Amino acid sequence: MTASSSPMVSAKDMAKKYGDFIALHPLNVEVHPGEFFGVFGPNGAGKSTFIKLLTGQLRPSKGRIEVLGVDAVADPQKVKANIGIVPESESPPSFLTPVEFLEFVARLRGVEDMHAKVEHWLDWFGLQEKRDTMCKDLSKGQRQKVMLASAFIHKPKLLFLDEPFANLDPIYQRKCREWLLDHVAEGGTIFLCSHVLEMAERMCNRMAIINDGKVLAAGTVKGLKRSEEETLEDVFIRLVGRSIEDVERLSDEGVVDDSEE
């Protein structure tokens, strides 16, 4: 770990309750420059809550959060202005076209050569044909491409991604993966949340596995495995507690249909 550099993200004793419900138990995390850090867990584990706390979209119930050296609890606007965020299943504004939205974001972010950059990202994501279509009339995948383009256009040194590839076809998943890996190789830092373990294997330097708002394990992908043979899926099932034996027991009891096709 790059312990000598000051962290891009630092959360100490960070926790979140919604009413009486504990969505995230107190946890500590640090992400350093040039890291690709991933948080993985099943649906409802607390991943989006985690990312929203770090990006100033939610206030923690307790704890300290610093992002790029800025106190995210006291000054969430400053944090949001300095990072890139692709939130889960969020869409660009319905009544703007891709060109209008990307120009808006580029202007807001002070991107130089705005028109050339917008054209570049429309080409890159294969969106030229839809450039003047209102975003409400785009497919889910096209809307997600517009959101990703709006994050990539200003090459933020710290980028937060929540289930970034959920609606992308494999071709664009690969293109985006390669762009993100290049961005990290050039010194960018990425914090990603997903339930797709393949992304950890292919991209992350370090990862945490969470469930029921608790960090079950954290470390390098290799470090989380007990042996060479153990796959990340094995690790996930072992930690998240839904063991194969449980599934077999449920199937013996007729709860799970395991009939062969």
Ligand code: ADP
């Ligand atoms: P994930 O992203 O891992 O699917 P979330 O962080 O969205 O999980 O949610 C974690 C838990 O917190 C879930 O049980 C969810 O129902 C609950 N939760 C999320 N947002 C709210 C909210 N605004 N009010 C109450 N409960 C919430």
